[in-house]
Amino acid sequence: MANIRDLAKEAGVSVATVSRVLNGYPYVSEEKRRAVWEAVEKLHYTKNIQAVHLAKGRTTIVGVMLPYIHHPYFSAVIEGISKEALRYGYQLLLFQTNYDVERELEALERLRMKQMDGLIVCSHEAGSEVLAAYQEEGPIVLCEQAEEYDFFTVYIDHYRAFAKALRYLVHKGHRRIGYCIGRMTGPNSQARAAAYQDVLRDIGVVPRRHWVFDGCLFLEDGKRVMRQWVAMGERPSALLVTSDQVAAGIVLEAHRIGVHIPEELSVIGFDNDPLAEMLGITTVALPHFSLGEKAFRLLHHWLETGHVPRKQEELPTRLIVRTTG
Amino acid sequence: MANIRDLAKEAGVSVATVSRVLNGYPYVSEEKRRAVWEAVEKLHYTKNIQAVHLAKGRTTIVGVMLPYIHHPYFSAVIEGISKEALRYGYQLLLFQTNYDVERELEALERLRMKQMDGLIVCSHEAGSEVLAAYQEEGPIVLCEQAEEYDFFTVYIDHYRAFAKALRYLVHKGHRRIGYCIGRMTGPNSQARAAAYQDVLRDIGVVPRRHWVFDGCLFLEDGKRVMRQWVAMGERPSALLVTSDQVAAGIVLEAHRIGVHIPEELSVIGFDNDPLAEMLGITTVALPHFSLGEKAFRLLHHWLETGHVPRKQEELPTRLIVRTTG
DNA sequence: TTGTATGCGTTATCAG
């Protein structure tokens, strides 16, 4: 492949002039400018972007760390990130972790290696002290609440959102309230667990261990939950479900096996997935797409200006009452 | 940041030796080896990956070009690609195009610029002659059928799959058959249109323009289709729907407004989405995940060995008869 | 307006 030196020789100018022309700098005579572009044509030249990155010390690449891609939540977040990245001419490097700490560390190491200008962490398993340790290696923006280490973060207050939905159920007369969650660890899950404990304590109900369903991520998990539910002794009368996909699974399976919703079981989902609307599922709308957008914008602003209006930004949630609870 | 020269000075060896140690080459005395690693610790050194890329002329990065991410089809494909990439130590650079040809060109240019070792094209809008022109700039693997330009491709024979489903409907006695599709252009859509024309011609039915519903990608689009359907004069008695999400939207909306499926309208989806199983939707199972996997493997094999067992690989489909058609 | 020289941080070749 031709390089900048070949161009210089071909055009009869210096490499500096070639570089100036290629990057659109002023103060180059029209004549030489044309000569360079002609050489570009003739030699079928393209910049080697890696050399550019090395020379400039920047990449206009941002990393995105997330556990899964094929999941409505995360694919919406990426879509938001991606849209903004496109807008500002950045590229996205994907780090799928499956919540494996080793892989999370791999992504963080890549930040140290200057492979990208910054990293957006959508969700993580490693302790936040680990992330904190990498803060000085490069800009990191979190999509989860994290108070301790003064992270840059765009987040949803899951404690509040969960508590709000719980109180709504309590207000409707429910006392045996359970919930479904993707995993037990992680700040979001912890916040929800805390809200659950607090609200149940307030109404003087002792939470039962089997009212909590773990590993609920996909539609099929809802089906499983419903089956467990019918087989249970002391059934919850209401379920808070941290994903509309799972909520839909519950509702559809209930329908199939003849469990009446909300008479026998109230269901409140999260996300405001189109599926929830379609099925009339009461849900807490979460702004996933704009979460991604804002996370990117925060990072971008930081990268371009070196500072940022505010390090934390909370996004609003909204309870949408439909027919299932 | 410390670089390899600082390390050399600190450890009292040459940069060449440092490089050898860092890359685990043999023929380095144990003593110097230890000295280097100590210097690494002391100076908190990390490789600058951009310099490595430049020096080696490779990146172990592959690009993924696709129109949207937040879509069950594409996010499944990426998931498959990502899983294999992880396995072989490659990273993924995302190029979301929204089917904008400018953006597709941008991705292809990045291949020329050596930003990545190869490119997987999940779907594209630009003419295949454009892609073909970039074949010499770097390895490209397509996830769509493309006979003309001798592409490397892993694909589903959409003509066959579509024809198979159509004949099944014909066999069940249908003659007024319509279909829903994501977009009208692109090889997959053209193949389906061809199959549609051919099968209807075989049974002597003249296809009606309004039996074809364009722009069907998401659940909501199914709802829209169902509403159009009820308002139509000469309604199709069966619909082939190229996405289970859309098929689900149709089925759910039909249920809501009291249209009986399959008595009044048969519906056959594509994908074998969990939602289709849940709703009992007859569907053609498409191996999206393994499409991604195999696309990556093909590319990887090519990158590592410089050749490939076979350039084209077709993936099987399977009609799963449930209750909607 | 243009050119020279140097830096970016590695890898790889070739003597020794």
Next chain:
DNA sequence: CTGATAACGCATACAA
């Protein structure tokens, strides 16, 4: 086993 030194391809400070 080890070290100089030349790539890799581009950007840029400095001089002219």
